[in-house]
Amino acid sequence: MSAVPHETALLSEPPTPALPVLLTYTQVADYLGVHTRTVTRLVASGELTAVCLSGGTRRITESAVVEMLERAEVAR
Numbered sequence: 001m002s003a004v005p006h007e008t009a010l011l012s013e014p015p016t017p018a019l020p021v022l023l024t025y026t027q028v029a030d031y032l033g034v035h036t037r038t039v040t041r042l043v044a045s046g047e048l049t050a051v052c053l054s055g056g057t058r059r060i061t062e063s064a065v066v067e068m069l070e071r072a073e074v075a076r
Contacts, residue, residue, distance in 0.1 A: 022051070022059035031065065042068070 028048075029036045039060070042048035049064040 021062035022053075023062060023065065024059060028060050028065055
């Protein structure tokens, strides 16, 4: 029986997808340099996507912020 090194076994497994980073409205507002009401308006208009967690808490994924900024850059 040949032993396979532990590192080799790990490299042959498919990579685990990273979990999304969830941001609060305040964190997004601070990053964008706007008021939290502006973030709320962006979500309400559909320009920025928020996810609803248990208890009605809403968060915005980091990727949603990046996508919104990329769309804004293309529109310029």
